Amino acid sequence: MIGLILAYWLIPPMRTIALVAVGVGGATAILVGVRRHRTDRWPAWVLLAVGILMITFGEAIYSIQGPARSFPGIPELLFVAAYGPLCLGLVLMGRPRTLSTDLMLILDTIAVGLAATLVVWITLVRPAVLSLHLTGYAKLIVIAGNVGYAAVLASAALVAVAWRANAALRVLGLGLIAFLIADYLYGTEIIAGTWTPGGLADLGFPIFFALSGAAALQPSMTAVASRAHARNQLGARLVMVAIGLLVAPTTLLVAATSGPVTTGFAIAITAVAIGLVMITRIFLSARAYQQKAAREASLRVASRALMLATDRPQIDAGVTAALRQLVPTATAHIREPGDPPVEGLPLALDGGEPRFALGIMVFRGPPDRLDELTPTLQALADQAASAYSRVRTVEKLAAEQREQYFRTLVQTSTDVTLISRDGAIEYATPSARDLFGVDVVGANLDDLVERSGGGSWPDVVEADEGEVHLPDCSLAVLVHRRDLADDPTVCGVVTTLRDVTAERDLRRDLAHQASHDVITGLANPRLFRHALAEAVRTPGVAVILLDIDDFKLVNDMYGHPVGDYLLVTCARRIESAIGPADLAARIGGDEFGVVLGDCPDVDVARDVAQRLSDLLAEPVEVDGMMIESRASVGIAHVAGGGDDSQLMQKADMALYAAKSGGKGRWRQYDGEMSIPARNHVEVGRRLRATMESGELMLYYQPIVDLVTGETVGVEALLRLQDDGDPMPPPQIVAAAESTGLIGRLGEWILDRALADLPQFQLPGRDPCYVSVNVSARQLRRTDFSATVRRALKSSRVDPRLLVLEVTENILIENDDERPWAYLDELHALGVRIAIDDYGTGYASLGYLRQPSVDIVKIDRNLLTDLTPRATRLIEGVSSTLRYLGVDQIAEGVETEHARAILVDAGCPYGQGFLFSPPLPVDKVVRWLRLPDVTAGS
Numbered sequence: 001m002i003g004l005i006l007a008y009w010l011i012p013p014m015r016t017i018a019l020v021a022v023g024v025g026g027a028t029a030i031l032v033g034v035r036r037h038r039t040d041r042w043p044a045w046v047l048l049a050v051g052i053l054m055i056t057f058g059e060a061i062y063s064i065q066g067p068a069r070s071f072p073g074i075p076e077l078l079f080v081a082a083y084g085p086l087c088l089g090l091v092l093m094g095r096p097r098t099l100s101t102d103l104m105l106i107l108d109t110i111a112v113g114l115a116a117t118l119v120v121w122i123t124l125v126r127p128a129v130l131s132l133h134l135t136g137y138a139k140l141i142v143i144a145g146n147v148g149y150a151a152v153l154a155s156a157a158l159v160a161v162a163w164r165a166n167a168a169l170r171v172l173g174l175g176l177i178a179f180l181i182a183d184y185l186y187g188t189e190i191i192a193g194t195w196t197p198g199g200l201a202d203l204g205f206p207i208f209f210a211l212s213g214a215a216a217l218q219p220s221m222t223a224v225a226s227r228a229h230a231r232n233q234l235g236a237r238l239v240m241v242a243i244g245l246l247v248a249p250t251t252l253l254v255a256a257t258s259g260p261v262t263t264g265f266a267i268a269i270t271a272v273a274i275g276l277v278m279i280t281r282i283f284l285s286a287r288a289y290q291q292k293a294a295r296e297a298s299l300r301v302a303s304r305a306l307m308l309a310t311d312r313p314q315i316d317a318g319v320t321a322a323l324r325q326l327v328p329t330a331t332a333h334i335r336e337p338g339d340p341p342v343e344g345l346p347l348a349l350d351g352g353e354p355r356f357a358l359g360i361m362v363f364r365g366p367p368d369r370l371d372e373l374t375p376t377l378q379a380l381a382d383q384a385a386s387a388y389s390r391v392r393t394v395e396k397l398a399a400e401q402r403e404q405y406f407r408t409l410v411q412t413s414t415d416v417t418l419i420s421r422d423g424a425i426e427y428a429t430p431s432a433r434d435l436f437g438v439d440v441v442g443a444n445l446d447d448l449v450e451r452s453g454g455g456s457w458p459d460v461v462e463a464d465e466g467e468v469h470l471p472d473c474s475l476a477v478l479v480h481r482r483d484l485a486d487d488p489t490v491c492g493v494v495t496t497l498r499d500v501t502a503e504r505d506l507r508r509d510l511a512h513q514a515s516h517d518v519i520t521g522l523a524n525p526r527l528f529r530h531a532l533a534e535a536v537r538t539p540g541v542a543v544i545l546l547d548i549d550d551f552k553l554v555n556d557m558y559g560h561p562v563g564d565y566l567l568v569t570c571a572r573r574i575e576s577a578i579g580p581a582d583l584a585a586r587i588g589g590d591e592f593g594v595v596l597g598d599c600p601d602v603d604v605a606r607d608v609a610q611r612l613s614d615l616l617a618e619p620v621e622v623d624g625m626m627i628e629s630r631a632s633v634g635i636a637h638v639a640g641g642g643d644d645s646q647l648m649q650k651a652d653m654a655l656y657a658a659k660s661g662g663k664g665r666w667r668q669y670d671g672e673m674s675i676p677a678r679n680h681v682e683v684g685r686r687l688r689a690t691m692e693s694g695e696l697m698l699y700y701q702p703i704v705d706l707v708t709g710e711t712v713g714v715e716a717l718l719r720l721q722d723d724g725d726p727m728p729p730p731q732i733v734a735a736a737e738s739t740g741l742i743g744r745l746g747e748w749i750l751d752r753a754l755a756d757l758p759q760f761q762l763p764g765r766d767p768c769y770v771s772v773n774v775s776a777r778q779l780r781r782t783d784f785s786a787t788v789r790r791a792l793k794s795s796r797v798d799p800r801l802l803v804l805e806v807t808e809n810i811l812i813e814n815d816d817e818r819p820w821a822y823l824d825e826l827h828a829l830g831v832r833i834a835i836d837d838y839g840t841g842y843a844s845l846g847y848l849r850q851p852s853v854d855i856v857k858i859d860r861n862l863l864t865d866l867t868p869r870a871t872r873l874i875e876g877v878s879s880t881l882r883y884l885g886v887d888q889i890a891e892g893v894e895t896e897h898a899r900a901i902l903v904d905a906g907c908p909y910g911q912g913f914l915f916s917p918p919l920p921v922d923k924v925v926r927w928l929r930l931p932d933v934t935a936g937s
Contacts, residue, residue, distance in 0.1 A: 001025060001210040008206050016063035022206040023056025029213025039222045047089030052209050054082035059205075076141050083148025090155035090176075093224060149183050156180070168221035175211030178204040298322040298376070306387035312336075315391065319384050323363065326373060330365030332380070334358075334388060345370045347378055349385035358388055416477075416497040419490065420445060426492065435477075435499060437470060445495060449477060459483040459493045465500070476504040506876050509869070517586040518839060518861035519564050520571035528585035531595050532644045540600035542637040543593065543651040544609055546574070546616070549630045549663040551590035559913065560892060562622050564864045566629060573615040577608060593651075602637040602668070609635045609666040617664055630664030637668070687720075687735055691748060695721045698752050699918035700760075702927060703771070703889055703911045706903050711928055713769040713803065714760060715911065716753040717918045733775045746778040747787055754795035754802070756921050762928055771803040771834065779806065785822045788831065799830035803855060807836045820850060827852035834889075839877070848884055856881055858907070860892020871901055878905040 001022060008018035027049040034042045058078030065073065156176045159169070182204020215221060305318025312334055319332040334349065335342065336359040344364035361381040363370055370377065416435050419427040428440050440448060446456050449466040457466075461481035468475040478498045484490040515527040523531070535541045548570060555563040567590070574584045574592055583595045594612075599605050616631035634655030636647050650669040658667040690696045700714035718729045736742040753770045760768040778784060792799055804826065806819075823833050834855035835847050839862050847853055862874055881888045890902050893912035902910060916927060 001213070005203075005206045005210060009203055016060065019059050019206055020056055023052055023059070023209045026209035026211075026213035027052045027056070030216040033213075033216030033218070033221055036217075037219060037222045039224065041093055041224060044089045044091075044093035045216055045221070047085040047092065048212055051082040051084075051086035051089065052212060054078045054085070055205060056209070058082070076145075080141055080144045080148060083145070083152055087148065087151040087155045090152065090159055094155065094158035094160075145183075149180070152176075152183075153180055166218075166220040166223055168215045168218035168224055171211050171218060172215035175208040175215065178211070179208035180204075182208070294326060298325040298380075301325065303383060306383050309387050309391065310394075311391060312388065315384050315387050318387075319361065319380050322380060323365075323377075326376065327365045327369050330363060330370065332361060332363050332384075334384065335360045335362050345374075345377065347381040349381060349388060358385055358392070361385075414499070416495075418445065418495040418497070419492045420495065421485075421492040435468065435475070435497065449479065449497065451479075457481065457495075465504075466497075475499055476501045502872075506873070509873055513839065513873075518859070519864050520568055520586050522571050522575075522592070523583055523585035525585065525587045528583065528587055528593050528595065529644070531583045531585075531597070532648065535595050535597040536638065536642055536644045536647060538597070539640050540598060540638075541642075541647070542596040542599040542602070542605035542608075542635060543647050544596065544605065544612065545587075545634045545651045545655045546570075546592040546594070546612060547588075547632045547655055547659065548590040548592075548616070549632055549659075554627060554629075558622070558625075558627070560860065560894060561864070562627070564861075565622050566620055566627060569620050570616055570629070570631070573618075574612060577611045577615055599637065600639065602639075605635050605637050606668065609633050609668075613664070613666045632658040632663055633666030634658050635666065635668050687732060687741060687745070690720055691741075691745070696748070697721050697920065698749065698756065699920055700756070700770070700924045701911050701918040702916050702924070703909055704915050706890075706893075706899055706908060706910050709915075710766075711768060712766065712909060713771055714924060715771040715805070715918075716749060716773070718749060719918075729773075736775075742775055742777045743781060743783075743787075746775065747791070749773075750788065750791045751795070754791055754797050757795075757797055757801060759921060759925050760928060765928070767798070767801055768928065769801040769803055769832075771805050773805045773807075773836065776807075779819045779822065782818075785825045788826055789829065792829075792831075799826075800832065803832045803834050805834045805836040805857065820852070823850075824852045827854070837891075848880070848886065853886060855887045855889060857889045857891055860890075860912070863890065863892055863894075863898045863902075866898060866901055871905075874901060874907070875905040878902075878907045882906055 004018045004022045004025075007014045008022070011018075030045050030049040030052070034045050039045070055078065058075035061073075061078070062075035065075070156173075160173065165173070182202065185204075186202070301318075301322040305321060306315060309315045309318055316333040320330070323330045323332050335346075339359070342362055342364075344362040345367070346360045346362050349358035349361055361377075361384050363377050413429065414431050414434075415429075416432045417427075417429045418425050418432065418440070423444055425440050425443055425445065432440050436448060449457070449468055451457055452465045452467065457479065459481060460483050461479050464479050466477050466479050468477055476499070478500045480496040482494045484494055485492060515524055516522065517524050532541075532543060548566070551563065551566070554566055567586070570592065571584070571586065574594065578584055578594055578596070579598075581598045583597070585593045585595075587593045594608070596605055596608060613631065613633050616629060618629070619626045620629050621627075632655060634651050634653070634657065636650035636654055638647055654667045654669040657669075658665050687696075697719045699717045699719050701717060702711045703713040703715060704711050718732055720732060733742070733745075736745045750772055753772050757768075757770045760770070762768075774784075781787075788802075788804070792802065804823070806823070827833055832854040833852045834857055835853055836857045837859045838847075838856045839859040848856075858874075858877065862870065862877075878888060888907050888909065890898075890907050890910040891912065893899055893902065893910040893914045895914060899910065899914060919927060
């Protein structure tokens with residue numbers, strides 16, 4: 001190309017051939033570069049090649065026509081037409097990737113174009129119009145050429161300002177400078193009529209052709225108009241603005257100093273146009289500032305959110321929240337390596353690790369808008385990368401800490417972990433030696449642990465019990481097994497063993513407790529009824545009911561420990577009088593029952609009844625005292641099977657007949673006996689009379705804090721103060737239920753207790769609550785909850801100061817769900833619900849599921865014989881209740897030893913003779929006023 005250009009300049013005969021060769025070569029080089037480098041702005045380069053070819057063809061035609069041709073001709077038309085593709089190509093090359101991203105650049109280019117147009121008008125176009133030696137058509141061609149020149153100049157300025165310079169742009173820029181200088185000189189010479197072929201004005205064109213082709217062959221031509229090469233230099237932009245603003249006044253100043261101003265109108269029009277462009281630019285600048293502020297705000301939002309993010313979803317949410325301040329419908333999320341690809345704008349997360357090691361932040365939204373916000377999105381991606389790198393580092397450290405934690409946990413845990421391969425144990429935690437007493441590595445699990453169902457242990461066991469036999473004892477273990485042979489970190493079967501001996505013993509104790517009486521060890525009422533129901537299916541069954549005479553007097557005179565010893569002695573004597581096929585049970589406070597399951601002859605039952613009567617009549621020695629004891633006995637026999645309820649009723653009638661005929665004797669049922677309800681009618685008349693005469697009273701037994709001795713509540717207990725025989729509260733309630741007085745009696749007790757409660761509230765003391773017992777019949781009345789609400793409303797007592805005590809057997813004996821519904825309704829008002837006599841029934845654990853149960857009163861029977869096992873049982877029950885958040889009160893606390901055991905077990909409250917017996921209202925008030933009330937005071 002250099003040789004051709006030199007030939008063009010130095011050898012006139014070769015001028016035409018050299019020019020055509022340079023032009024065609026330059027255009028061809030452009031097309032080769034476009035094909036080779038595959039730039040996305042290929043239309044711009046192709047248009048440059050088209051413009052070059054048009055100029056080249058014009059030169060070729062001009063050479064063929066020779067000097068005699070007319071001006072202007074076809075060459076001039078091609079020259080003028082070439083400005084179109086050149087200008088359009090440069091505009092396409094210089095325009096931003098998204099037009100809306102830099103409208104101010106477009107406006108700056110327009111201002112430069114207007115300024116260039118003004119200069120061209122004054123220096124070229126107007127002289128051409130006024131030139132007298134040019135025809136009208138020639139003037140039009142000259143004017144069009146000069147206008148095209150101004151457009152190319154403005155377009156070149158757009159390219160120069162829009163993109164940072166690289167090798168391709170520098171070469172192309174030199175070519176454009178050569179073209180613009182040559183074209184300007186050509187225009188002035190045409191106007192002056194001094195142009196001749198081969199002059200200096202023509203040399204810039206072959207230089208432009210050659211340099212354009214050289215620029216297209218540069219590999220950096222692909223970077224032209226790339227996002228990475230976007231240019232926003234303040235100096236270049238200010239130069240463009242200054243040119244746009246200063247050209248018009250400068251031109252006016254020059255024109256004014258050289259004589260009369262003849263171009264004022266053109267200068268004015270140009271100045272106004274440039275002013276409008278600048279006003280628009282100021283408006284867009286203000287809007288751009290607002291957008292920049294919004295982007296910065298979104299980055300601050302993202303920074304705050306990502307600073308607090310602890311996982312990948314929170315990072316996605318933080319970036320999305322910031323992005324939606326700019327694009328309301330956009331979303332962002334991290335795609336880690338290996339995740340399936342999704343549509344959107346992907347930006348690499350660079351967090352100091354190898355590129356793409358963290359993943360890619362994918363932005364989804366309107367493509368044009370996302371492309372416009374690419375720098376901001378990259379900043380968001382960088383912040384996300386930093387946060388994600390931190391999260392991953394924290395997770396890695398946490399994983400290492402967890403690994404260390406679990407390693408320490410396994411090494412120090414009391415649970416045993418074994419890893420077996422091919423049946424042999426290859427690894428055992430240190431706790432294995434504590435469990436087995438020997439090193440178990442190399443042993444087989446089947447030889448160490450006996451499976452409960454027999455046989456060998458499979459590789460997968462969810463939870464099964466086994467037995468470990470040691471020289472001095474046997475231990476129960478809970479076995480879990482997992483087959484992790486495919487796990488490269490384990491490659492074996494993992495066995496976990498937990499010593500559950502204490503839990504097994506507790507279950508056995510609870511199971512025994514659920515079916516046996518705590519004090520005597522005999523069967524409880526539920527087991528007794530079940531055995532009777534089974535026995536009546538076979539021929540020859542007898543039922544014997546026994547009632548200890550004057551048992552209440554023994555309790556009142558000697559205390560409950562002596563009464564309990566009497567019960568235990570009677571139980572052992574009853575067991576000695578029956579056979580192994582028979583069942584003895586304690587079915588009431590001082591009432592026992594015996595089922596003779598194999599009794600074909602009634603004489604056998606009579607002999608047993610007589611032996612029982614004789615044995616129970618023998619005195620009982622307690623602490624050097626001889627206590628006289630007798631029992632009333634009733635028997636009922638059926639030879640051919642029958643109904644268990646009828647058999648029990650007959651035995652009950654026989655027992656009442658024995659009591660009515662005199663104590664310490666037995667009776668057999670016969671058809672002439674009256675039913676026991678007749679006695680209830682007499683008691684009912686007595687009860688009604690005492691209620692009307694005011695001889696029915698409430699006593700209150702304090703409930704105290706076992707540690708401080710402070711009274712926290714009182715239990716209301718019914719007392720009959722007439723001249724008749726003493727009657728315990730259960731007998732009064734039974735009579736009230738059988739005679740229909742229970743509703744009236746229950747309302748009287750509740751009203752009386754709530755009326756006395758304000759007297760127990762002393763200044764400077766915590767509120768004292770009152771506890772009221774509820775009978776089975778009373779609880780199943782449909783108006784029960786309404787009655788309680790009425791009593792609370794009329795007394796104006798805080799519902800939280802009322803506790804309703806329900807004996808656990810009441811609710812189990814009937815499948816009706818209404819009692820719980822009533823209790824739940826009252827509990828919602830604030831009334832607290834207590835389960836009384838806990839531990840004597842057969843569904844103690846079942847009540848703990850009820851959400852309305854606030855308090856559990858541990859039955860006094862659990863404190864009768866405080867052996868080590870009984871102590872552990874109390875600790876287990878107390879621990880269970882504390883775990884469930886249920887308050888607990890121990891009944892029958894009569895010794896300091898029992899109190900100390902309860903405190904150690906974690907039971908907070910208790911009541912019993914150790915603190916105070918039941919007292920009338922006035923004595924309870926004096927009790928509460930005593931300073932420093934402590935146990936036994």
